[in-house]
Amino acid sequence: MNLDRDLRDALRPLRGDPVEDARAVLAELDDGLPPATVEPPKGLRGLPIAAALLGVLALGIVVGLASGSAFDGEQQNVVDEPEKGGDPNETDENPDDKNSDDGNPEDREDDPSKPDEKKKKPWPPPPPSSSSLLLMAFGEMTVNEPKLQREALKPGSWYVKSGTLFETGNSLAGIFVQGTGSAVRLAQQTVAAVEMDRIDVREGIVWMSTLGEPVSVRIEAELATVLSEKAEVMVERQNNGVVVISFGGDVTVRASAGESRRLGELSRCEIDSTGVIRGVEPVEFPPAVTGWMVPMVINQTDDRELRHNVEWLVEAYVEGTNREAAVRELRRYGGHTVGKLFYALDVVGSDTALLHRTARLIGASAEYSHKDWLFALLERGDEESRAIAFRALVRVGGEENQVEDEGFWRAANTTDRELQLRQWRTRLR
Numbered sequence: 001m002n003l004d005r006d007l008r009d010a011l012r013p014l015r016g017d018p019v020e021d022a023r024a025v026l027a028e029l030d031d032g033l034p035p036a037t038v039e040p041p042k043g044l045r046g047l048p049i050a051a052a053l054l055g056v057l058a059l060g061i062v063v064g065l066a067s068g069s070a071f072d073g074e075q076q077n078v079v080d081e082p083e084k085g086g087d088p089n090e091t092d093e094n095p096d097d098k099n100s101d102d103g104n105p106e107d108r109e110d111d112p113s114k115p116d117e118k119k120k121k122p123w124p125p126p127p128p129s130s131s132s133l134l135l136m137a138f139g140e141m142t143v144n145e146p147k148l149q150r151e152a153l154k155p156g157s158w159y160v161k162s163g164t165l166f167e168t169g170n171s172l173a174g175i176f177v178q179g180t181g182s183a184v185r186l187a188q189q190t191v192a193a194v195e196m197d198r199i200d201v202r203e204g205i206v207w208m209s210t211l212g213e214p215v216s217v218r219i220e221a222e223l224a225t226v227l228s229e230k231a232e233v234m235v236e237r238q239n240n241g242v243v244v245i246s247f248g249g250d251v252t253v254r255a256s257a258g259e260s261r262r263l264g265e266l267s268r269c270e271i272d273s274t275g276v277i278r279g280v281e282p283v284e285f286p287p288a289v290t291g292w293m294v295p296m297v298i299n300q301t302d303d304r305e306l307r308h309n310v311e312w313l314v315e316a317y318v319e320g321t322n323r324e325a326a327v328r329e330l331r332r333y334g335g336h337t338v339g340k341l342f343y344a345l346d347v348v349g350s351d352t353a354l355l356h357r358t359a360r361l362i363g364a365s366a367e368y369s370h371k372d373w374l375f376a377l378l379e380r381g382d383e384e385s386r387a388i389a390f391r392a393l394v395r396v397g398g399e400e401n402q403v404e405d406e407g408f409w410r411a412a413n414t415t416d417r418e419l420q421l422r423q424w425r426t427r428l429r
Helices: 003-011 018-030 049-067 105-110 287-299 304-319 323-347 352-365 368-378 383-397 406-411 414-427
Strands: 133-137 141-144 151-153 156-160 164-167 173-177 182-186 191-194 198-209 216-220 224-238 241-255 260-263 267-272 277-282
Touching (some): 133 164, 198 287, 241 277, 260 267, 260 277, 287 304, 287 323, 323 352, 323 368, 352 368, 352 383, 368 414, 383 406, 383 414
Antiparallel strands (some): 133 156, 141 151, 164 191, 173 182, 182 198, 216 224, 224 241, 241 260, 241 267, 267 277
């Protein structure tokens, strides 16, 4: 190919129109040029830029949620898709119009009403008002915001207005009250309206904590009014009355019949259908009345409450006073209990029956990710614990990866067990 000749031939049909002339020149040259191989531009670690950008946006959403400033507006899904393809640097202007106004870019600078081409759209958008509620719906539920129609929500995170009425149905719900720092949890089949400093319980169970902030909150349940300040309290509205439980802080109960009681830490009272308080009693084992919250505790980002609850339950299990109740609650936490229960084996070792019961709890709760704990259980000295570990490993690792049978792990000597244990570890690596 002779580029000089081809270019000269391509320039012959020029007619004075820049656009048409350019199109004609390119058409003439196109057939003579070899096809170009265009590779997509690369971003992080060789990924296409589009994929890298999506990763950055996803990280931005997570960071925005953690800082409480991910999205604006009063009600919106926290994981709403970004506009215009999600480009955080995308502007509203048309790139072809950057130098409009008769081609004079200075006209744009002189006119403050025209958008600045260098000014980028903010990402993420500014946060909602300080009176908003951040809702985490663990299933489908409905909300009725003030001055808006009742609306069904899918599982996920949402911002809603203060004063919203929540109907959980078969879902659980966690609510963070912006501006006060209050945390509210709603059980299944609960109907309640939540404001900044007031909760109206119409049906079901509401748990609330303001222990982290000196906030006063009024909880209305028709037959009783609960006044709390820097407290953790739970209110259950039943068909024949109301139950109020104080886990700590300043809690006062005013019954509709006129009587008032102050509840101390870990105490409860019942208000009957006539509005009369039927005595104050101690709460013997708090996890037994808060077990419905476990799915929310497990799924929250901050795992301190999860770790604290599991440790407390294992201690109660070992101590023995509320052992049966502790076992019921430990089962709710599943595999999160395996490590703490394993360390409890040495504490209860002198009680053979309790030792084997603890081993069975470990075997029943373990998942594939806990296989190393099961291998450690398989190395213990008593054959019943090894048999329990064997059955659990077959369950989580699959029969196709099984090494030897239960009889072997009960009776084989230490040397033979160690050889086979290494083989099993390799298969489940």
